[in-house]
Amino acid sequence: MSLPKHLVDAQIEIEAHARRYGLDFFATVFELIDYERMNEVAALGGFPVRYPHWRFGMEYERLKKSFAYGLHKIYELVINNDPCYAYLLEGNSMTDQKMVMAHVYGHCDFFKNNQWFSPTNRKMMDQMANHGARVRRYVDRHGVEEVEDFIDVCISIDNLIDRHSPYIQRPSSQGDSDGETTSSPQKLTARRSYLERYINPDEVIQREQDRLQQEADELASRFPQHPQLDVMAFLAAYAPLKKWQQDVINIVAAESYYFSPQGMTKIMNEGWASYWHSRIMTQDVLTCAEIVDFADNHAATMATSPRSINPYKIGIELFRDIEDRWNRGRFGKDYDECHDLDEKLHWDRGLGLGREKIFQVRRIYNDVTFLDEFLTPEFCWRQKLFTYEYNRKRQGFDIFSTDFKTIKQKMLSQLTNFGQPFIYVEDANFANRGELLLWHRHDGVDLDVKYGRETLSNIHSIWSRPVHIRTRIEGKPRLWSHDGTEFTDGPFEG
Amino acid sequence: MSILNIQKDHSRFRKIVRGKIKENLKKYISQGELIGRQGKDTVSIPVPQIETPRFRFGEQQKGGVGQGDGQPGDPVGQGEPQPGEPGEAGKDPGSHSVEVDVHLDELAEILGEELELPKIEPKGLDKIQSTRDRYIGIRSVGPETLRHFRRTYKQALLRQISSGTYNPKNPIVVPRREDKRYRSWRTENLPQSNAVIIYMMDVSGSMGDEQKEMVRIESFWIDTWLRSQYEGIESRYIIHDASAKEVDRHTFFHTRESGGTMISSAYKLACEIIDADYPVDEWNIYPFHFSDGDNWSVDDTLTCIQLLKDVLVPKANVFCYGQVDSPYGSGQFIKDLREHFPDSDDLIVSEIKNKDAIVESIKEFLGKGK
Numbered sequence: 001m002s003l004p005k006h007l008v009d010a011q012i013e014i015e016a017h018a019r020r021y022g023l024d025f026f027a028t029v030f031e032l033i034d035y036e037r038m039n040e041v042a043a044l045g046g047f048p049v050r051y052p053h054w055r056f057g058m059e060y061e062r063l064k065k066s067f068a069y070g071l072h073k074i075y076e077l078v079i080n081n082d083p084c085y086a087y088l089l090e091g092n093s094m095t096d097q098k099m100v101m102a103h104v105y106g107h108c109d110f111f112k113n114n115q116w117f118s119p120t121n122r123k124m125m126d127q128m129a130n131h132g133a134r135v136r137r138y139v140d141r142h143g144v145e146e147v148e149d150f151i152d153v154c155i156s157i158d159n160l161i162d163r164h165s166p167y168i169q170r171p172s173s174q175g176d177s178d179g180e181t182t183s184s185p186q187k188l189t190a191r192r193s194y195l196e197r198y199i200n201p202d203e204v205i206q207r208e209q210d211r212l213q214q215e216a217d218e219l220a221s222r223f224p225q226h227p228q229l230d231v232m233a234f235l236a237a238y239a240p241l242k243k244w245q246q247d248v249i250n251i252v253a254a255e256s257y258y259f260s261p262q263g264m265t266k267i268m269n270e271g272w273a274s275y276w277h278s279r280i281m282t283q284d285v286l287t288c289a290e291i292v293d294f295a296d297n298h299a300a301t302m303a304t305s306p307r308s309i310n311p312y313k314i315g316i317e318l319f320r321d322i323e324d325r326w327n328r329g330r331f332g333k334d335y336d337e338c339h340d341l342d343e344k345l346h347w348d349r350g351l352g353l354g355r356e357k358i359f360q361v362r363r364i365y366n367d368v369t370f371l372d373e374f375l376t377p378e379f380c381w382r383q384k385l386f387t388y389e390y391n392r393k394r395q396g397f398d399i400f401s402t403d404f405k406t407i408k409q410k411m412l413s414q415l416t417n418f419g420q421p422f423i424y425v426e427d428a429n430f431a432n433r434g435e436l437l438l439w440h441r442h443d444g445v446d447l448d449v450k451y452g453r454e455t456l457s458n459i460h461s462i463w464s465r466p467v468h469i470r471t472r473i474e475g476k477p478r479l480w481s482h483d484g485t486e487f488t489d490g491p492f493e494g
Numbered sequence: 495m496s497i498l499n500i501q502k503d504h505s506r507f508r509k510i511v512r513g514k515i516k517e518n519l520k521k522y523i524s525q526g527e528l529i530g531r532q533g534k535d536t537v538s539i540p541v542p543q544i545e546t547p548r549f550r551f552g553e554q555q556k557g558g559v560g561q562g563d564g565q566p567g568d569p570v571g572q573g574e575p576q577p578g579e580p581g582e583a584g585k586d587p588g589s590h591s592v593e594v595d596v597h598l599d600e601l602a603e604i605l606g607e608e609l610e611l612p613k614i615e616p617k618g619l620d621k622i623q624s625t626r627d628r629y630i631g632i633r634s635v636g637p638e639t640l641r642h643f644r645r646t647y648k649q650a651l652l653r654q655i656s657s658g659t660y661n662p663k664n665p666i667v668v669p670r671r672e673d674k675r676y677r678s679w680r681t682e683n684l685p686q687s688n689a690v691i692i693y694m695m696d697v698s699g700s701m702g703d704e705q706k707e708m709v710r711i712e713s714f715w716i717d718t719w720l721r722s723q724y725e726g727i728e729s730r731y732i733i734h735d736a737s738a739k740e741v742d743r744h745t746f747f748h749t750r751e752s753g754g755t756m757i758s759s760a761y762k763l764a765c766e767i768i769d770a771d772y773p774v775d776e777w778n779i780y781p782f783h784f785s786d787g788d789n790w791s792v793d794d795t796l797t798c799i800q801l802l803k804d805v806l807v808p809k810a811n812v813f814c815y816g817q818v819d820s821p822y823g824s825g826q827f828i829k830d831l832r833e834h835f836p837d838s839d840d841l842i843v844s845e846i847k848n849k850d851a852i853v854e855s856i857k858e859f860l861g862k863g864k
Contacts (some may be wrong), residue, residue, distance in 0.1 A: 057507030303560040454547030
């Protein structure tokens with residue numbers, strides 16, 4: 001549905017303000033849709049045409065229900081694409097629509113300029129439709145049950161990708177070493193040639209040579225040679241799959257990679273968009289009559305919770321904090337090394353670098369590096385952040401600490417890799433029986449065994465030979481295995 | 495924009511849910527899980543194993559970062575889930591089922607398929623007794639009393655503007671005959687109740703909480719099934735110990751009396767209710783009686799048999815007696831009934847030994863299709 005005149009006017013006005021502030025975005029197309037349609041589009045992740053799968057139907061039902069119960073409604077939906085598509089909810093007040101538009105321009109600028117989005121497909125709307133057409137063809141050919149079951153399995157491992165791989169040229173981890181590249185043993189330098197056979201005795205050199213050769217042989221016989229993080233790509237390449245299955249697994253992986261940067265920059269992206277909707281609305285667009293409605297709505301978006309952090313809130317506050325610090329020169333060696341509290345409190349070098357700094361930040365950081373660099377003790381204290389842990393006695397969560405280092409550590413570990421465990425393919429010929437061994441790189445938190453069991457069973461249906469994962473539970477190395485019919489959980493030796 | 499496929503995805507999802515419910519139906523029945531989840535027309539059913547499994551961290555060790563007042567050591571408040579964040583916070587550790595609303599009719603259908611229940615042939619009148627007119631549309635002919643002013647005006651305005659006879663300076667709009675719009679209606683048949691379930695329960699001291707729970711579960715499923723078979727259905731509730739009285743649904747399941755048991759008192763009251771409110775040739779009548787089978791005296795049992803033979807069984811579509819096992823009861827009554835009504839199709843008895851037997855019992859009661 002094309003936009004009515006008053007919204008078109010608002011769009012033109014807001015877009016002009018956004019440009020004036022230096023925001024730089026793809027052409028942005030707004031569509032006005034009713035709540036039913038909004039629920040439909042949202043259930044499909046914003047893309048009107050995707051491959052058929054029941055989980056979109058499940059999400060639709062959930063959205064529909066929570067909308068009907070008044071639990072929440074979706075205000076806006078914006079798609080990283082060129083042109084950038086954004087949906088407005090019909091029936092929202094004019095104030096809301098303007099706020100959403102301003103917010104959307106923030107997102108569009110972020111999509112276009114943040115480097116972590118640079119490898120994403122900007123024609124994803126089309127790509128998703130292509131995926132849909134391909135999967136529908138497979139459904140016609142092989143039946144809905146078979147294709148759907150396989151998609152279920154792929155979805156189950158869609159978090160096992162190497163999120164950084166789009167940004168790096170990695171040497172192929174399989175390599176084509178054919179033993180030629182074996183390095184020769186290191187020799188000590190002999191100053192006199194007649195000392196050579198005393199300093200580097202032949203039998204020592206020979207022994208060293210053999211050892212290196214053996215190591216190289218071992219490496220060559222191992223597959224993959226180094227643990228591989230992109231489990232999906234590995235399975236797509238080496239599991240005994242039919243052509244269409246290979247295509248489906250690649251489709252699911254491609255979509256997973258497409259959505260990955262949005263997960264990697266959730267705090268920054270929402271913070272940036274909120275920063276700009278707040279600025280544009282309060283400085284330029286709002287009329288006196290609208291200010292209360294706006295404030296009410298903005299406050300609801302920024303609501304904090306003791307159980308989780310609100311990315312909108314943390315994001316906007318951090319951007320404002322950075323702007324303030326760079327405006328006043330509260331950074332660098334002098335400031336950090338100043339121990340006079342009073343002087344620090346009134347520190348103002350009048351640099352005025354804030355605006356420039358936040359534009360730079362939105363270009364090169366992601367959530368992990370953003371928090372690592374800009375989270376300060378003062379900020380945590382002002383925002384009343386704390387960490388909480390599970391209390392076994394009380395069977396509930398208790399506040400654990402308000403200490404800066406603990407908070408920062410916890411936030412970073414939650415954001416690293418999406419808060420997903422690191423799982424590698426370690427050995428595709430485990431026990432010399434063609435079985436698959438995965439490895440969970442344990443960094444403090446155990447895996448959930450119930451989910452693990454189901455996931456292993458799914459991976460088994462791809463690999464079609466027994467699959468294993470080695471992990472640690474309560475400090476002890478364990479090996480979980482699934483042979484297609486049975487799950488076993490035993491200690492791991494070796 | 496092209497047509498969305500969400501409807502297909504959605505019906506596919508419902509189909510899967512249906513399959514899962516079918517798979518787990520016996521468990522739902524014997525655990526009575528669904529009763530507390532009943533809304534007006536729907537039941538919210540937790541469907542396990544529909545969430546996609548992924549490698550993930552165990553909940554308990556995870557902890558997290560929150561924002562708000564509080565000192566180390568204070569419990570963390572529940573807090574509102576973040577808007578748009580699908581249930582990340584406040585999820586019970588370990589439980590991972592998805593709740594789905596299922597319409598009661600659909601649930602009854604699943605029950606019918608799974609237990610292979612035959613459809614019921616209702617007796618009584620087919621004729622519709624009440625109708626109602628609903629205004630649902632607009633048409634271009636009709637009586638002046640039903641003229642739709644706004645639509646008529648709009649139509650006239652539209653015509654005048656398009657034909658160039660509208661003058662903004664002198665905005666007079668004169669509707670012509672073809673501009674006039676009238677409300678139109680449809681006559682709808684009101685669903686007419688023509689079946690009644692009369693629940694009777696023994697609430698004497700020997701009926702414990704567990705026995706009542708079984709009755710509750712069983713009556714929920716009977717209700718669900720019979721409701722799907724009739725347009726409208728009424729329920730009446732009678733509790734009895736040594737004397738009987740009619741109560742509402744809540745009281746029915748929550749009363750506990752002590753004292754003796756005179757089953758005949760309930761049967762008498764049921765007869766009175768039927769005579770007063772439910773003429774036999776128009777109504778399908780389903781009396782269900784639940785007891786632990788420990789009647790006060792042999793004489794009273796004889797009175798009961800007499801009432802059943804003379805009134806209740808002839809008038810009812812089928813009379814169902816369910817006997818729950820109780821550590822206190824003698825369980826004699828069911829034997830008496832079996833003796834006096836051998837192989838009867840019109841009087842069905844069923845023993846419900848424990849919750850697992852509820853499924854069988856439902857099948858016994860409803861399996862005759864009467």
